[in-house]
Amino acid sequence: MTVDTILHRLHENGRSRANVPAYYIRTRDHWVPTTWKEYLEEVRQAAKALVALGFEKGQGVCILGFNRPEWSILDLGGLLAGGHATGIYTSNSPQEAQYIVHHSEATFVLVENEAQWQKINEVREQLPKLKHVILMKGANVDDELVLDWESFMAVGNDVSDEEIDKRLNSLEPGQLAQLIYTSGTTGPPKGVMLSHNNIAWTAKMAIDLLGITASDYTVSYLPLSHIAEQMFTIHAAITAVYQVYYAQFPPAEHLNNNFKEVQPTLVFGVPRVWERFCDGVKASMAEATGAKAKIANWALGVGAEAAKLTHQGKEPTGLLKIQHNLAEKLVFSKVKEGLGLNRAKFCITAAAPISPDIIKFFNSVNIPMFELYGQSEDCGPTTTNLPHANKVGTVGRKMPGSQVLLDEDGEIMVEGPHVFQGYFKDPAATEAALYGGRLHSGDLGQFDEDGYLTIVGRKKEIIITSGGKNIAPKNIEAALKNIPLVSQAVVIGEKRRYITALITLDPVSTTQFANKNNITGTVHDDPKLIAFMQKNIDEKVNPLFARVEQVRDFRILPRDFTVEEGELTPTLKIKRRIINEHFEGEIESMYEGG
Template sequence: MAAAPWVGGLADAVFDHALDDPGHVALGRKGADGRWHEMTSAEFRDEVLALAKGLLAQGVRFGDRVALMCRTRYEWTLFDFALWTVGAQPVPVYPTSSAEQVYWILHDAGVTACVVEHEDHAMTVGSVVDRLPRLQRLWQVDAGAVAELSAAGAHIDDEVVHRHRRAVTPDSIATVIYTSGTTGRPKGCVLTHANFMFETDTLIRRWEPVFHTRPGEAPATLLFLPLAHVFGRMVGVAAILGRVKLGHQPVLQAAALLPDLAAFRPTFILAVPYVFERVFHAARRAAEAEGKAGAFDKAVDVAVKYAEALEARAFGLGPGPSAALRVQHQFFEKLVYGRVREAMGGRVRHAMSGGSGLSRRLGLFFEGAGVTVFEGYGLTESTAAATANPPERTRYGTVGLPVPGTTVHIAEDGEVWLRGPQIFSGYLNDSKATDAVLRDGWLATGDLGKLDEDGYLTITGRKKEILVTSGGKSVSPAGLEARVRSHPLVAQCIVVGNDRPFVAALVTLDQDAVEHWLAMQHRAPLPPPAMVRDPDLENEIRRAVVTANTLVSQAESIRTFRILAHPFTEEHGLLTPSLKLKRKAIEAAYAAEVDALYG
């Protein structure tokens, strides 16, 4: 499907696009006035070129590694392409990283310069700079770094920059991305320009309806996931290479995100399942507040049945939605489905989901509501997606088929192995870890999965997360946790039980959902300590646990649970930046609560 790249690097597209169609709207930028302003291909090229000159003037050289510690904003993409233009290697650092995490990444990568967003980040780097003798430069975006660098390089001739750019080849290192790491120190995944070229080329060609949308409608996407994560970074690069209007939003909270979705009006978005769950639950709370919960729930059932009928037809297993179902579906279009789409800006027709599993029912609901969510699967080591659901035959509840050019193999122990041109070349400075996962060209992912008769992959768990009770029963916690988390009052769930007599769970609550639930019962708000002791609330969570237990045998079921007063957060070291649970850290932090479950 996608031809392997043979020449050049990622930055070439910026200059080629400006030459081919200088007036094309390449990006949207939110100005100080709060309004979105369009940026053409030529304007973006000029800013990339000016910044590249400044980097050269300040001593950045071909092959140097430069850290980027910043939220999802325009300057990240600008620095990415400017650094690639001069043959340097951006090294992402999560903006929430601790001083020790920053030190480890900058030290291990041998970073010579660092770009930070604001003063707090600068102070974090400054606190460890005495242990980083190779670090020579520090630029702060909010202190005018782009203008400062552009001015510093104004005297450099364009041709000097282009000589650097032409020296970049597909096998040149594009970036070193450190895995967020649920355990141990992060490892630096070395990804080449060819890795990104293959991945983005394949995505743009195979998922053509996403990137080219309807006739007369310009495709656009608003990035709000961290650009320090490979998923957001890859789609950001694909947007530039695929001539999709790209916008950035650094705040994931609904109060900031929803107005920008409405103003920017993307045609597709990428998100983790948590975002889709929040959109769904917020829509239902709004309906319940208007006294229309029954109508909303009926609309959900109709959407799911409608999407199931479409899915069956795509696989040759049915005729599609019946006339009666189509009438019901049309009835709820303006009442419910249009409102859900409007919450995402009004133009969204496609979405991509990754990072963890999206429930089949939730995926079907969005499909029935007019937004096709393509769930996929991949790792930093595979430059994001290795599998994804194809546009014409989406099978909800799976992570799809191997992307063209990629092979998936299930090992004897159920581990998922991947092979393809997007697989990384190894971990920086860690041949032992590299040898542990790269085996004769195959990447051993550490994830467990199965392939159905049509080749669709389902992820069933992670090898390191399998619990073994004291009775010898192996339990994969992911499915149980996802089912408990699907309850609107639940924010997070972690299943425990390793070397214990039975399986139990710790549950955190969605504060907004609980406040709404109390209001609908005409009850006063409760402080968090009181929530965990409220018998009615406990009964609601018990229902979620009982429902989850229908998925498994009695030996694997959750026997008891405890509600916690506060959610697991990244700030407290209990979540990775991509919102995955740090199991060992959580069990250590809540050791007393876990012991009490078995008391």
């Protein structure tokens, strides 16, 4: 039987597309390509080096660093050598890194730089199985445990090609390939076990469904420890033979320029990224006056009408087509040029809920954005919209070859070749998530008559008020985030008499508000801002919900939630427990005398 894994596909690319660029890195003044043949040779050499250093089948490697070719090379090298690979978020603390390295039974760790090395060095006595730490290019550490990249790769020179071919041919579809550690919003992270077949099937299904081809290309910038970025950067790229451009670090400084230079056709972003893009464009548009402002508003209206057709797989015709072409020339092309999205064909948002208004805005400026839903436990995708089948406000329809069902309580259940094998060394958690032949996601959903899924909330996040009412905070928080100026919103109400909210502010739009209203001191507690927020909650949020779900009080916080303070996961999901602890005083003040 012929085995089809990502490694087998990489070998085929190295043979059939030997001189075609596989990935690019940015040097001082231009992008430098590496061919598929060279990429394959790098992965094979990394596998040889691991074997030479005593790496055995079934062992693991961990990677701690920003997106670099070395990240992908060691990941694939570990798989080719017969083991599994695990990513660690660069924002993780030394103790969090120690937990993942130790729990995953990794014998080798690749680190990006001296700062990430110090995390491992601090906990090295708690890592009895660790054999070596490898440095990415450019890093320098003087320690007997450490090998620089060039020295590590050279170690494999005496290992034969036959040994690597033997390990390649011994790979089995059900063999563990990747461990994806959950963000740990409610406790220690769990290691999601993904097999070679899980990954290979998902990558092939996704590119076929979306119509991604070898002519597409993407910029890799979100954490590779996350299954979605890993899929787009490594597994789908190898499967579709498209090109990957590794973003410069830090992306906050370089991403916009990288996008403008590369003009990616395939763009993946978490909601917070799209929200920032949207805020920037809207802020720029808000500065327009007179005729320019009228043209911009007219163009957005035309774009919104055209998007209604493209969402159904239709194209504008007649007068609307003429207007849309003119709007493209006058407005849309300039917006896309500013974002570096002139050639974008697939702009995907996933990993957390997003306001439908964000998607509608991008669609209205002719940027083909759509929402995908999934989890690490099914390799990333459960359902998805498509550019030609896009029902904004839903997360789309099930992936071909899978089943998505609802349990009696509305919990989303998934069946298919992409469903994971279980949680590493955690049979209790595995049994709780995998039973009846299905993945029980923990998310609550509902289908419409066309098979489009809407996420209602999380089972564990359901708020039960002191009156016994069950309330899903997600939709209330999404409505609050639609208010201009709002960055984040967290609904409070567990075992309370009524619903309240903590609100943080977007700095760009808040500065504009302060200037417009002559606010010179702190903004978050200014009476004008509080009155503005109350008016929007009364008129735009509360009317959307039943009385018991309406926001009765709120507090505007002096700062946004951050990863550094532990209030957001590395993928920017909110950690409710931590936020409740950090802002206990503000919360209690909303219930005094209540």
